[in-house]
Every structure is written in C-alpha cells, then in structure tokens.
Amino acid sequence: MDVQLDENSDSLKMEKPAHRNIGLQEKQSGIRKESTVPETAPTPRKSYSLRLLSCRGDVSRNVIDHPKVTKRGNVSVEKELDCCEVTVSLQRAVSIVSNSDSLTQCEYAVHEIATACSNLGGGPNLGTWMSCPSFIQGLLEVTFTSKDDAVLESAILIMGELVLRNEVNRQIVLNADPQLEIFLRLLALRSNGLFLKATAVLYLMKPRAKQMLSMDWMPLVLHILECGDEVQLVSSLKCYPKMAAFYFLDQLLTGFDIDRNVENAKQMIALGGLDLLMSRLEVGDARESRICISLLTSCVQADGSCRYYLSDHLKKEPLVQLLVGNEKKASAAALNLMSELTCLNRTSQMVEFLKELKSGGCLNTMQILLVYLQQAPPVQHPLAAVMLLQLDLLGDPLQYSVYRQEAIDAMMAALEHSSESVKVQEQCARALLLLAGRFSSSGEPIAEAWLLKRAGVDGSLSESFRRTEIFKNKGARAEEEKVVEERLKKLALVLVKTGNKRFLAALSNCISDGIPTLVRACLVTVAWMSSSLSPLHGCNTFQPLACSVLAAKLLDRLSYDRVMEERVLASLSLLNLVRHPEC
Incomplete structure (x- = not known):
C-alpha cells in the first residue's frame, strides 16, 4: 500500500505535464474522429468546420475577402480541456486524502483540492466528489x-465549501x-488570522453546548x-466572527x-468578559446590543455580585436607547437588565443608579419609558410601570405627575388582569418585590425574610438573607435603615394617594386568586405598607381603607392549612391595622 501511495504521489507531483499532454492527445483524437463524415450517413458540420468555408472572393473587385475568424470554438475546447484536467486532479487528490496514511501526500492533495475548488468556482459536481465520510x-x-498554516487555511476553505453545500456534510463533520x-x-492559532476563518466555518455548523465541554472555550x-x-468570506458568503462569538457565548x-x-x-466574569460586552453594547447595532444585554443578564443571574460593577460602569444611554423603536426583544432585554441592576442591597447605591438612568445623557428616560409602557405587550407592563414609578419617586411626591399616574394605573391594571396569564402573574410578583426594595448582596429579594425576622421568626430565613452584608458599625446600619424606611413611607403614601382603594382591591383579589409567588408578594406588600403607614408613624388614613378591603382576605390566610410564612405575614398586617380605632 505504501509503495502504491508513493507512486501516486510522484505521479501527482512530477508527471503532471505528461498527464496534460496525454489528455490533450486523447481529446484531439476524439475531435478528429468527430470530424470524419461517413458517406452513407452525413451529419451536420461542427461550427469550427464551417469556418473553413467562410473565405469568399469578390470577382468584380479582383479582391479576395478575408473575414475575421472567431476563436470562440478554440477557447471552448481549451476550457473543456482545462476543466477535464482539473477534474481528474481533484478526483485523485480526494482519493489520496480519503485513503493515504502519508501526511505529506495528504497535505499536497489538500492544496490541490483547494485550488480546484477555486478553479471550478463551486461547480455542480464539487459537492458529490467530496461528500463522502472517508474524505471528510x-x-x-x-x-x-498538520503544522503548515497554508495547508490549514486550505482545509478550512474546503470544510466551508462542504458545510455550505450539504446539511449531511455538516452532520458528518460534527459526528467525526x-x-x-x-x-x-x-x-x-494566532497567526495569519486563521482562527477567524475557522470561527466563520464553525459558526456555519452551529454546534450545540454539549459539544463545547472544554474549559478552553x-x-x-x-x-x-x-x-x-473583520469580515470573513466562506465561499461567497460573508461571515462576522463577532456574531459567531455571541452565538458561542450564548x-x-x-x-x-x-x-x-x-x-x-x-x-467569563473572571476573564474580563463584562468589559468586553459593555464595550460592544456601546458601539453595536440593535441586534448586537440585545445579545450583549441578554448575556450580561445571564452573568448577573449567575453571580449577583457583578450587579455593583455593572451599575457603576455600564453606560445608561445605550440601555435606554434600546427601549425606542420596534425591536421588541431588544427592548424587553433592556428593561429586564434595568430591573436587575436596581436589586442592590444599599438603598443609596440603588438611588444613585436610578439618578444616572433618569438623566440618560441627552435622552428623556421617563418619557421613553412612558411610551414603551403604552406600547409594550401586557407581560412587560409590571416591570415598566415599576421602573417608571421608581424614577418618578426621585422627584417631589407631593406634586402631581403624569408619569406616576400612568405607572400606578398600569400596575393596577396588570394586577387586575393577571389571572389571564401565568407569565403576567410572575412579572407582577417580581415587580412588587422590586418596590419593596430590600435585597441581599447577591441581589435576591429579602423583604419577606426581613418582615419575618421583625415578627420573631428566624427559622425559615433564607441563606441569602443570612449572608446579607454586615455593616461595619451600628451607626452605618441605623443610617441605612432610616433611608430605607423613608423611601418605603414615601412610596406607600404615593400608592395610597394615587391608587386609592383600587390598588388595595387589586392586591386583595390576587391574594385570593393568584399563583403562590404572587400571593406571597401581595402579602409582603400589604405588610410593609401597613408598617410604614401605621398610626405610630403619624398616618391615620390608610388603616380604615385597608381594613374595609383587606381584612377578610387576611383573616382567611390565618387558617392552619396555610403555610407558616403566609400566616405570619397576614398576622403582622392585621396587627398594624387594628391599632387604628376605626378598625
């Protein structure tokens, strides 16, 4: 076998001129045979034989006219001979790659195939010749x-041709x-940009996560x-390696x-991926920005502590810009990341982020959010309403605000119609916990755990609550708690003043008819509102209204068939309400 392969290699490398002459002689012999006309069966003349009769004389002028003879026929024959030679060379090279154990022979054959691919320009037979498992x-x-960059580049070119030609080829490569x-x-590889060419071909094959197990990825x-x-060409198709990188990251x-x-x-976070994604977000189009935001959100959900880095370093204007226009997926991703970045365990940090978001460079963030709220699908209304309300709270709550009115109206409408969609109920629950404004250092909502602790229940506290950042001194902790209480009191007053009885009725209905997560979020909301607006804090209007709307539903939650946390939250709310003489 080795001897035979060596002979094939020598013939491929050294006897190429002889092969060309033999092919030419055979072709010309065939042409002569076609030109021979039997007397018994005359056939039409070939075009090039008719040209022999085109020399005609003009007797009257004593001039022999020599018309210009076209060479189209000769060119056609030459092209046919060249194509035949390339085809034979390609078939032999394919056989060597499929069967030879000699790296040198295979490298030379890969060069020949890549050259043939270029010469044939993607001819119809190309895919058939190479689309066999042994060749691939x-x-x-x-x-x-191989360690030869030129060979590797040729191999990448051939793989790209194969993948573009046939879905079966793609599967063969991935299976192999x-x-x-x-x-x-x-x-x-870092030399000659080969890794970018390989990236483009790999992107065309669309590998799945299960094939990307190595930590080197x-x-x-x-x-x-x-x-x-830099754009890479695979055959005639343009590929962008950065889009391939986004696909692989996803x-x-x-x-x-x-x-x-x-x-x-x-x-990815440890390797500096956050900075790369933020830079791409600033310069990319809507599609790239949406992908960047989705990937950043995945990082936040995986490691909540990176919220603080993003809230400090992420430019807010590109984030707000994505809410404008008809890119629904991009807008939803931007709103989701905004809401995630407000889940900070220091109220002062959250307020600072909201201020930067509100300024939004040259953009009117509140107006953009309002327009988005009016045009977004219902499932996005709870988060959009809560974000708009939190931005409005940065101003004077005593002055009328159309943004505040629209936000609370949208929130109440979402609660009232939440029974029509489980997704809307989930978003309503999340929005209510965002309003509560208490989060662990990893960004998990801990308002319920905080209320349970105030009620003396420590056994069910989540681990995230136990790991909440400990202040260096009691003074700092007391100051932070004071800021939180002031914010919650301002928010509760706004909700009651603007939403009035309708808001409390919407909470009441969700307590009786909502999914478990929404029921708990509503109970948490009633608990912190009743605590912030208790008579002890100088508020005397909330309790009578809340008693008339919520008392029956809260009493129902005290039954022993309810989970303990619901009973404690309902008890805490009732305790705050009955302190008013009218309840």
Whole structure:
C-alpha cells in the first residue's frame, strides 16, 4: 500500500505535464474522429468546420475577402480541456486524502483540492466528489495533524465549501469531531488570522453546548469577540466572527444545566468578559446590543455580585436607547437588565443608579419609558410601570405627575388582569418585590425574610438573607435603615394617594386568586405598607381603607392549612391595622 501511495504521489507531483499532454492527445483524437463524415450517413458540420468555408472572393473587385475568424470554438475546447484536467486532479487528490496514511501526500492533495475548488468556482459536481465520510474524516485528520498554516487555511476553505453545500456534510463533520477538538486547535492559532476563518466555518455548523465541554472555550471565544470585526468570506458568503462569538457565548451561558451555566458565567466574569460586552453594547447595532444585554443578564443571574460593577460602569444611554423603536426583544432585554441592576442591597447605591438612568445623557428616560409602557405587550407592563414609578419617586411626591399616574394605573391594571396569564402573574410578583426594595448582596429579594425576622421568626430565613452584608458599625446600619424606611413611607403614601382603594382591591383579589409567588408578594406588600403607614408613624388614613378591603382576605390566610410564612405575614398586617380605632 505504501509503495502504491508513493507512486501516486510522484505521479501527482512530477508527471503532471505528461498527464496534460496525454489528455490533450486523447481529446484531439476524439475531435478528429468527430470530424470524419461517413458517406452513407452525413451529419451536420461542427461550427469550427464551417469556418473553413467562410473565405469568399469578390470577382468584380479582383479582391479576395478575408473575414475575421472567431476563436470562440478554440477557447471552448481549451476550457473543456482545462476543466477535464482539473477534474481528474481533484478526483485523485480526494482519493489520496480519503485513503493515504502519508501526511505529506495528504497535505499536497489538500492544496490541490483547494485550488480546484477555486478553479471550478463551486461547480455542480464539487459537492458529490467530496461528500463522502472517508474524505471528510481524512480532511479532519490532516487539519488536526498538520503544522503548515497554508495547508490549514486550505482545509478550512474546503470544510466551508462542504458545510455550505450539504446539511449531511455538516452532520458528518460534527459526528467525526464530537467535542470539536480540531476546531479548538484552530481557534487557538494566532497567526495569519486563521482562527477567524475557522470561527466563520464553525459558526456555519452551529454546534450545540454539549459539544463545547472544554474549559478552553471561554478564553478563546472572548478573544474572538475582541478581535472579530473583520469580515470573513466562506465561499461567497460573508461571515462576522463577532456574531459567531455571541452565538458561542450564548451556548456556553445558557445551553447547559444551571450549575454548568453558572460556572461558565463566573469564568467569563473572571476573564474580563463584562468589559468586553459593555464595550460592544456601546458601539453595536440593535441586534448586537440585545445579545450583549441578554448575556450580561445571564452573568448577573449567575453571580449577583457583578450587579455593583455593572451599575457603576455600564453606560445608561445605550440601555435606554434600546427601549425606542420596534425591536421588541431588544427592548424587553433592556428593561429586564434595568430591573436587575436596581436589586442592590444599599438603598443609596440603588438611588444613585436610578439618578444616572433618569438623566440618560441627552435622552428623556421617563418619557421613553412612558411610551414603551403604552406600547409594550401586557407581560412587560409590571416591570415598566415599576421602573417608571421608581424614577418618578426621585422627584417631589407631593406634586402631581403624569408619569406616576400612568405607572400606578398600569400596575393596577396588570394586577387586575393577571389571572389571564401565568407569565403576567410572575412579572407582577417580581415587580412588587422590586418596590419593596430590600435585597441581599447577591441581589435576591429579602423583604419577606426581613418582615419575618421583625415578627420573631428566624427559622425559615433564607441563606441569602443570612449572608446579607454586615455593616461595619451600628451607626452605618441605623443610617441605612432610616433611608430605607423613608423611601418605603414615601412610596406607600404615593400608592395610597394615587391608587386609592383600587390598588388595595387589586392586591386583595390576587391574594385570593393568584399563583403562590404572587400571593406571597401581595402579602409582603400589604405588610410593609401597613408598617410604614401605621398610626405610630403619624398616618391615620390608610388603616380604615385597608381594613374595609383587606381584612377578610387576611383573616382567611390565618387558617392552619396555610403555610407558616403566609400566616405570619397576614398576622403582622392585621396587627398594624387594628391599632387604628376605626378598625
């Protein structure tokens, strides 16, 4: 076998001129045979034979006219001969890559195939000649073994042609390299931009997360994101490596189980991925910005502590800009990230973030949010309303505000119609907990745990609440608590004054008919509002109104078939209400 392969190689390299002459002689012999006309069966003349009769004389002028003879026929024959030669060369090279164990022969054959791909310009037979598992397997082996950049570039070109030609070829490549080890090697190359070409081809194959198990993927993908602005051509198709990097990051952060997704997100954060995504958010179009925001949100959900870094360093104007226009997915992603970044365990930090968001550079953030609230789908209304309300609270609560009115109206409407959609109920629950304004250092809502602790129930406190940041001294802790109480009192007054009985009725209905998460969020809301507006704090109008609307539903929650946390929250609210003489 080795001897035969060596002879094939020598013929491929050294006897190429002889092969061309033999092919030419055979072709010319065939042409002569076609030109021979039997007397018994005359056939039409070929075009080039008719040209022999085109020399005619003009006797009257004693001039022989020599018309210009076209060379189209000769060009056609030459092209046919060249194509035949390229085809034979390609078929032999494919056979070598499929069967040879010699790396040198295979490297030369890969060069020949890449040249043939260019010469044929994507001819119809190209995919058939190369679309066989043995060739694709051999090509991948050469790609994994060779150290010649030119050979690797040719191999990448051929793989791109194969993948574009046939879905079966894509599956063969992915099955032959199930963990993408060959592509990992190509992406690790830094010379001649080969890793960008390999990125473009890999993007066309759309690998899934299960094929990206190696921990080497994250640093390689971030490098592609950093350097991937240059357009790469695969055949005649334009590919953008940065879009490929976004696709790979999405697979790494969302394509596994929760534990592995979190692990990958933390690795990305540790490698500086947040800064890369923020820079892309500032300069990218709507599509890129939406992807960046989705990836940043995944990082926040995986490691809540990165909220503080993002709230300080993320430019707010591109975030607000995404709320404008018809890109619904981008707008929803931007609103979601805004709400996540308000989940800070220091009220002063949250207020600072809201102030920067409100200023929004040259944009009127509140007006943009109002327009978005009016045009967004119902599932987005709770979060949009809460964000608009929190921005409005930065001003004077005693002055009338159309933004405040629209926000509270939208919140009440969402609560009233929440029974029509589970997703809307989930968003209402989240929005109410955002209003409560108490979060752990990882961003988890702890308003319920805080209320239970005030009621003397410590056994059910969540671990996140126990890990809440401890202030260095009691004075700082007391100051923070004072800021929180002032904010909650201002918010409760606004809700009661603007929403009045309708807001409390909406809470009451959700307590009796909502999903468990919404029921608990409503009970938490009633508890902190009744605490902030108790007679002890100089408020005497809330309790009679709340008693008439909420008392029956709160008493129902005291039954022993309810979970303990609901009974405690309902008891705490009733205790705050009955302190008023009219209750």
